[in-house]
Amino acid sequence: MIQELPSGTQSKVYRIGELADRTATTTRTLRYYEELGLLQPIRNTSGQRLYGDNTIQRLHFIHELKSGGFSLLEIKSFFESWNNNQTGAEASEATIGLIQQKMSEISELQKKLGKLNDELRAMITFLISCKNCDDKPSAENCGTCDKHPMDGLNPLLKNILQMEPKSS
Numbered sequence: 001m002i003q004e005l006p007s008g009t010q011s012k013v014y015r016i017g018e019l020a021d022r023t024a025t026t027t028r029t030l031r032y033y034e035e036l037g038l039l040q041p042i043r044n045t046s047g048q049r050l051y052g053d054n055t056i057q058r059l060h061f062i063h064e065l066k067s068g069g070f071s072l073l074e075i076k077s078f079f080e081s082w083n084n085n086q087t088g089a090e091a092s093e094a095t096i097g098l099i100q101q102k103m104s105e106i107s108e109l110q111k112k113l114g115k116l117n118d119e120l121r122a123m124i125t126f127l128i129s130c131k132n133c134d135d136k137p138s139a140e141n142c143g144t145c146d147k148h149p150m151d152g153l154n155p156l157l158k159n160i161l162q163m164e165p166k167s168s
Helices: 016-023 027-036 053-067 072-083 088-128 139-143 155-161
Strands: 002-004 010-015 049-052
Touching: 010 016, 010 053, 016 027, 016 049, 016 053, 027 049, 027 072, 049 053, 053 072, 072 088
Parallel strands: none
Antiparallel strands: 002 010, 010 049
């Protein structure tokens, strides 16, 4: 449907259900985003929410930020840092600060994931040599194994083997 928007420009507008279908989002999520101030629909005379084409782009951006580790409150802060300043210089400085903070968090997470990835690779390497073993995996059996003494165990595997069995 084409409708005149308040700014005087014409754009395709979508009811909330249409927007949800087009963006693989639920109407509940769209309403929540509106509550948070991430979306600002216009209302027609009967009170229905109407969204313009620019909302689709904004939703894609929100989804991209979420998939990159931003929380909805961080996304809200991101938008507010740009919109709630008097000058472009202030908006730029505030927004750059938020982006740099998130980049720092992502970098830390990458380091942690890299370490975990290395440990998991080592665990796979260790476990490959266990493929022909007939003994039950345990701290005792693996600790006395001539291929893998307990000191040589991968730290993750060592933690698994030392777990106490659950009593029933």
